Amino acid sequence: MTDQPQPGRLLTDAEAQQEAARRSRRSFITLGLAGLAGLGGWGWLVTRPAEQGVPQPLRRVLEANGQLAGEYLSNAQLAPVFPKSRARMPRVNGHVGLKDDLDLTAWRLRVQGYAPGGAARNQEFTLADIQALPRVEMTTELRCIEGWSTVVTWAGARLSDLLARYPLATDPRPAPGTGQPADQARYASLATPDGKYYVGLDLASALHPQTLLCYEMNGQPLTPDHGAPLRLVTPLKYGIKQLKRIGTLAFTDQRPPDYWAERGYDWHSSL
Amino acid sequence: MKRLVAKHPLAIRWFHWLNFPVLALMIWSGLWIYWANDVYRLGWGHTTLLKFFPQSFYQAFHMDHKLAQGMAWHFVLMWVFALNGLAYVTYTLVSGEWRELVPNRRSLASAWQTVLHDLGIRKEPLPAQKFNGAQQIAYTAVVLMGAGSLLTGLAIYKPTQLAWLTTLLGGYEWARLEHFALTIGYVLFFVVHIAQVVRAGWNNFRAMVAGFEVVDVPDPAPAPTPPASSPTLPA
Numbered sequence: 329m330t331d332q333p334q335p336g337r338l339l340t341d342a343e344a345q346q347e348a349a350r351r352s353r354r355s356f357i358t359l360g361l362a363g364l365a366g367l368g369g370w371g372w373l374v375t376r377p378a379e380q381g382v383p384q385p386l387r388r389v390l391e392a393n394g395q396l397a398g399e400y401l402s403n404a405q406l407a408p409v410f411p412k413s414r415a416r417m418p419r420v421n422g423h424v425g426l427k428d429d430l431d432l433t434a435w436r437l438r439v440q441g442y443a444p445g446g447a448a449r450n451q452e453f454t455l456a457d458i459q460a461l462p463r464v465e466m467t468t469e470l471r472c473i474e475g476w477s478t479v480v481t482w483a484g485a486r487l488s489d490l491l492a493r494y495p496l497a498t499d500p501r502p503a504p505g506t507g508q509p510a511d512q513a514r515y516a517s518l519a520t521p522d523g524k525y526y527v528g529l530d531l532a533s534a535l536h537p538q539t540l541l542c543y544e545m546n547g548q549p550l551t552p553d554h555g556a557p558l559r560l561v562t563p564l565k566y567g568i569k570q571l572k573r574i575g576t577l578a579f580t581d582q583r584p585p586d587y588w589a590e591r592g593y594d595w596h597s598s599l
Numbered sequence: 600m601k602r603l604v605a606k607h608p609l610a611i612r613w614f615h616w617l618n619f620p621v622l623a624l625m626i627w628s629g630l631w632i633y634w635a636n637d638v639y640r641l642g643w644g645h646t647t648l649l650k651f652f653p654q655s656f657y658q659a660f661h662m663d664h665k666l667a668q669g670m671a672w673h674f675v676l677m678w679v680f681a682l683n684g685l686a687y688v689t690y691t692l693v694s695g696e697w698r699e700l701v702p703n704r705r706s707l708a709s710a711w712q713t714v715l716h717d718l719g720i721r722k723e724p725l726p727a728q729k730f731n732g733a734q735q736i737a738y739t740a741v742v743l744m745g746a747g748s749l750l751t752g753l754a755i756y757k758p759t760q761l762a763w764l765t766t767l768l769g770g771y772e773w774a775r776l777e778h779f780a781l782t783i784g785y786v787l788f789f790v791v792h793i794a795q796v797v798r799a800g801w802n803n804f805r806a807m808v809a810g811f812e813v814v815d816v817p818d819p820a821p822a823p824t825p826p827a828s829s830p831t832l833p834a
Binding site for chain 2: 337338339340341343344347348351352354355356359362366381382383385386387389390393397400401405406407408469471472473474475476477563564588591592593594598599
């Protein structure tokens with residue numbers, strides 16, 4: 329380092345003052361320039377065009393964070409479960425997509441099967457169809473992106489069990505190279521019946537053993553406020569992804585639109 | 600006569616000055632996030648001494664309704680904060696600077712003397728050393744707090760994927776409170792730090808920018824003195 333003083337060198341007061349001033353000037357100018365460069369960088373960042381409510385460079389980093397977390401995620405990894413006695417009723421947050429009256433007897437879960445290039449495969453399910461799948465009960469922590477959390481006992485069918493019985497996320501055409509597993513969709517897209525609230529999930533999260541099509545909360549059927557008759561529950565994601573009152577479920581290769589991601593939040597919103 | 604004596608290495612100065620705005624922005628964006636669920640207070644029962652934070656505080660700084668932006672900034676700057684902190688710790692370990700910084704068995708006594716001195720109770724000058732006991736304790740604590748912010752932050756960022764960490768820290772809600780408390784800790788550290796820097800004067804402040812201090816040396820005696828091997832240590 330050029331800054332190193334000669335430790336033995338004695339200076340007169342005038343010499344010391346001159347030398348100190350020379351070195352201080354250089355260092356303060358460097359720090360000042362670094363500060364200006366920082367401010368310039370800041371100015372550049374905040375004036376980048378916004379991508380879904382967030383300056384583009386920030387959005388890129390959020391995506392990279394999501395990728396990194398996705399690499400680390402494995403379906404063997406489970407969210408912690410809690411004793412049932414800790415379960416409470418969570419707060420009701422937001423009514424987007426729930427404002428229309430819903431005729432529960434007429435309600436159907438409409439699934440658009442994965443059909444890359446092929447004809448559309450649509451299938452409808454009643455609540456009884458979903459309840460005919462193995463019932464899974466779990467007590468996990470619901471985490472709102474606002475920062476609060478509540479332990480809740482959920483019951484429902486695994487989305488992966490639905491897809492095991494009805495392979496709607498898999499390409500129906502025989503895989504070209506024999507012995508190859510059939511092509512799977514990359515994303516699941518869910519929306520309320522009125523289409524006003526919608527979320528996207530990567531397929532790994534959709535197939536996670538703790539991702540449920542849920543119809544019961546703390547031992548009671550879901551109330552309309554909490555998403556009757558069927559809602560998504562997954563401790564892998566913030567509450568904003570856990571869509572209430574599922575109307576449609578579609579499997580695609582395009583990343584689905586997401587209500588809150590369009591309003592500045594991370595598309596992945598993974599926990 | 601005077602000498603210019605090297606104090607803070609260039610690397611330490613860069614880590615310090617990069618950390619300052621980054622930590623400030625982490626706190627700022629953290630407040631945007633915290634606003635969405637601002638549940639903490641100092642008090643007991645129905646008595647509240649201090650609410651974090653009064654509505655007027657958010658309004659004065661336009662901090663309300665910025666959760667999404669707050670999260671975006673927080674999860675970008677966390678990389679800079681973490682990497683800079685890691686580089687700093689690695690540097691102090693490799694360079695041997697840690698020997699000056701980590702408290703030793705004399706630090707507590709030295710810190711007490713410093714406190715008495717700063718309160719004007721003890722009049723004798725403090726022994727000259729790069730960092731006194733109070734500084735060693737404070738600077739090491741604030742580095743540990745940085746590590747704590749990183750760990751509690753990860754625990755609330757990925758409570759499912761890093762469930763072991765979240766559980767270790769007492770669960771999600773405790774980890775969030777710990778993360779918040781550490782932030783308040785930085786603010787308190789900052790207040791004392793600035794007060795002490797102002798008190799210590801220009802020579803000390805300049806050392807964190809330019810790296811050197813000007814040290815008074817008694818006029819040389821007629822007999823030749825051996826060159827001091829470590830001019831910062833008291834004779």
